[in-house]
Amino acid sequence: MQYRPEGCIIDTEENKRLTATPEGLTEAIKKGIILEARALMCTNSHDLIVDLPCAKGIIRRIDGAEGIKEGSTRDIALISRVNKIVCFKVKQLYLSENNELTAELSRKAAQEECAAEYISSLAAGDIIEARVTHHEKFGSFVDIGCGLPSLLPIDTMSVSRIVHPSDRFKTGQLIKVIVNANVNGRIYLTHKELLGTWSENAALFSPGETVPGIVRSVEEYGIFIELTPNLAGLAEPREGIVPGDSVSVYIKTIIPDKMKIKLIIVDVCDCSPQTPLKYFINSAHIDRWEYSTSLSEKNIYSDFR
Known part of the structure; x- marks a missing residue:
């Protein structure tokens, strides 16, 4: 697929071939091919040098991003691309006054084509690529194609609750997301459904095992510890434990009908407090997702139909 988040095609053989020579750039003009390269600097007039x-x-x-001309996109969207990979279509080649071959490029043209040919066709339940660009307290902004942004709200990132999006994702990370809705080209996203049901995650563990976890909240009655992004267990209260701590925990019991896991904290560990992502869905579309077990009285689900 040609409409991918920025940074996905720069190392492809076609991109290397077409950007290497004037003949390759000319071919890209004729065929309307989207290419990628690194932005070296942003001038005082906010032109990007690639x-x-x-x-x-x-x-x-004016060609730096969709919405710059209209004012709906701020110039920070250009400044922030310095030393990062940008996509573009080649508009023209010419010799400058000092006889230097110059390529006029348009990132906006690549984004407009992506919006018309790809973004507009996305439907609820479609599973797509996204690259995390930056975090806010309420969620992470992601690139869903050619630098076009969308928001992934913090409460859709996982079943296990987190304090900040950086607890789940790293800036620049390539992830998968699900389209929650497409309203006139504005894409709403979710992520937790890709991380498995309670049963799928619980099947990764057995009573009697000691495994790593991350403390997500400390309550008077116990400590909630994340085993995977979609699975948490409860340990008895213990002094000196704070949210964000990496711990090792002993699994006492797993109770499917109540969707509960009872844990005992063994030790606090000096390691990175971030659990890796494991995607349980490999298809390109999903209609419905049920997190709850068949025995549970709770009914937690997402319906994309």
Whole structure:
């Protein structure tokens, strides 16, 4: 698929071939191919200078992003691309006054094509790629294609609750997301459904095992510890434990009908407090997801139909 988050095609053989020579850039013009390269700097007029092997690449401010001309996108969207990979379509090649081969590029043209040919066709339940660009307290902004942004709210990231999106994702991380809705081209996203049901996650563990976990909340009656992003257990209260601690825990019991796991904290560990993502869904679309077990009185689900 050609409409991917920025940074996904820069190392492909086609991208390397087409950006290496004037002939390759000319071919890209004729065929309308979207390419990628690294933005080296942003000038005082907010033009992006792009690293091309065979020419000086320039993305003029007005071509830097969809919405710049209208004012709906701020110039920070251009400044923040410095030293990062940008996508673009080649508009023209010419010799400058000092006889330097110059390539006029348009990131906006790539984004407009992506929006028309790809984003507009997305439907609820579609599973797509996204790259995390930056975090806010309420969620992570992600690139869903050619630098076009969407928001992944913090409460959709996992079943296990987190304090900040950086507890779940790293900036620049390539992840999968599910389209929750497409309202006139504005894409709403979710993520937790990809991380498995209670039963799928609980099947990874057995009573009697000692495993790593992350403390997510400390209550008077116990300590909630994340074993996976979609599975948490409860340990008895213990002094000196705070949210974010990495711990080792002994699994006492697993109770499917109540969707509960009872734990005992063995030790506090000096290691990175982040659990890896494991995706349980490999298809390109999902209609319905049921987190709850068949024995549970709770009914936790997502319906994309």
